Amino acid sequence: MHPLTPLITYSNEHFSPGTPPSHLSPEILDPKTGIPRTPHPSELSPYYPLSPGAMGQIPHPLGWLVPQQGQHMYPITGGFRHPYPALAMNASMSSLVSSRFSPHIVHHPHGLHQTGIPHPAIVSPAIKQEPNGELSPAAQAKSPGPNKKEDERKPHIKKPLNAFMLYMKEMRAKVVAECTLKESAAINQILGRRWHSLSREEQAKYYELARKERQLHSQLYPGWSARDNYGKRKKRKRDNKTDSTAEDFSMRNKKPCMQYLPQEKMIDSPGSSHGSMLDSPATPSAALASPAAPAPTHSEQAQPLSLTTKPDRQHHYPVLAKPPSSSSSSSSSSSPLPFSSLHASLLSPPSPYHHSHHALYQSQPLSLVTKSAD
DNA sequence: GCCCCTTTGAAGAAC
DNA sequence: GTTCTTCAAAGGGGC
Numbered sequence: 213m214h215p216l217t218p219l220i221t222y223s224n225e226h227f228s229p230g231t232p233p234s235h236l237s238p239e240i241l242d243p244k245t246g247i248p249r250t251p252h253p254s255e256l257s258p259y260y261p262l263s264p265g266a267m268g269q270i271p272h273p274l275g276w277l278v279p280q281q282g283q284h285m286y287p288i289t290g291g292f293r294h295p296y297p298a299l300a301m302n303a304s305m306s307s308l309v310s311s312r313f314s315p316h317i318v319h320h321p322h323g324l325h326q327t328g329i330p331h332p333a334i335v336s337p338a339i340k341q342e343p344n345g346e347l348s349p350a351a352q353a354k355s356p357g358p359n360k361k362e363d364e365r366k367p368h369i370k371k372p373l374n375a376f377m378l379y380m381k382e383m384r385a386k387v388v389a390e391c392t393l394k395e396s397a398a399i400n401q402i403l404g405r406r407w408h409s410l411s412r413e414e415q416a417k418y419y420e421l422a423r424k425e426r427q428l429h430s431q432l433y434p435g436w437s438a439r440d441n442y443g444k445r446k447k448r449k450r451d452n453k454t455d456s457t458a459e460d461f462s463m464r465n466k467k468p469c470m471q472y473l474p475q476e477k478m479i480d481s482p483g484s485s486h487g488s489m490l491d492s493p494a495t496p497s498a499a500l501a502s503p504a505a506p507a508p509t510h511s512e513q514a515q516p517l518s519l520t521t522k523p524d525r526q527h528h529y530p531v532l533a534k535p536p537s538s539s540s541s542s543s544s545s546s547s548p549l550p551f552s553s554l555h556a557s558l559l560s561p562p563s564p565y566h567h568s569h570h571a572l573y574q575s576q577p578l579s580l581v582t583k584s585a586d
Numbered sequence: 587g588c589c590c591c592t593t594t595g596a597a598g599a600a601c
Numbered sequence: 602g603t604t605c606t607t608c609a610a611a612g613g614g615g616c
Contacts, residue, residue, distance in 0.1 A: 377595075395614075396612045397614095400611075
């Protein structure tokens with residue numbers, strides 16, 4: 213049984229493109245109009261199926277995502293962690309999500325909900341601060357921007373995890389166990405390939421979870437914007453990624469995973485690795501498509517034949533996913549390369565689903581993935 | 587101790 | 602409208 217199964221009570225029939233499931237429709241609660249209907253947390257997300265009274269008795273619905281470390285979706289750095297405390301919201305949540313106040317106002321200074329329980333998405337300003345909540349001198353010195361004071365007061369509300377991140381959280385432990393790898397960069401490479409090897413149905417589950425997560429996040433923090441977190445990290449350089457390909461990384465691995473490494477060793481010549489898998493009829497069965505992850509377009513299905521190298525890491529929309537406005541862009545830079553020289557079983561975890569269409573994607577050779585010349 | 591690496595996806599900024 | 606950038610998680614490694 214798939215670990216998600218207990219959480220996913222909805223079926224794929226909810227994934228009619230363009231028509232979000234009714235239980236996810238904005239009419240559940242419109243923060244702007246303040247429609248009075250109080251959504252039960254279970255309506256908002258599979259992460260919130262519990263009644264408040266059940267808190268503390270029933271494991272966190274996302275426990276499967278973080279079974280190994282007992283962590284939670286949005287850990288509160290600074291010591292206190294709680295399993296998605298939004299679960300505790302019922303009436304308070306209603307008032308919270310309907311509030312027009314910004315999250316900074318809604319939430320208590322230290323990331324506490326009105327319930328007194330911090331939401332896991334909130335990382336209080338105590339991030340890298342002293343336990344008492346005051347910024348350490350170092351943190352103060354490093355606080356970017358002129359609004360240090362304001363920044364101190366603002367709880368750090370993290371971005372909701374996307375589908376792949378949810379998948380990573382679940383699968384990381386498995387990969388680590390199988391490969392004895394610990395370097396996250398290497399693990400993530402494996403997970404990235406596994407992600408592509410997932411069946412549509414399996415990916416759809418994660419997309420749906422991620423979508424609900426986003427929806428709930430937006431309802432919990434109506435005023436939150438991803439931009440709020442800009443600058444929280446030091447600007448990361450992207451240029452180096454060009455040179456640091458997976459191939460390089462795999463060579464650096466001191467503890468190679470035999471289960472996955474061979475596939476990379478099989479990559480000898482990019483030019484000789486195209487074709488065989490492309491014979492698979494790309495079953496667009498695409499009927500299965502979540503609103504967040506519509507079926508691929510014709511151009512996308514045709515693209516795997518392209519020999520163009522992966523220009524960059526952006527917008528690599530998976531089989532299910534398609535950018536909202538990428539009808540044209542999807543045909544160029546974002547199509548993964550076929551990786552026909554590898555057997556799917558080497559890349560994929562055992563899965564009952566292996567649509568041929570996936571085969572086009574699951575075999576993306578990281579060693580062949582290069583960024584376009586600058 | 588901080589940042590990089592590495593992955594995909596979402597969102598915002600920039601053009 | 603398209604492209605680019607940043608941040609989500611994770612933990613070893615480098616400086």
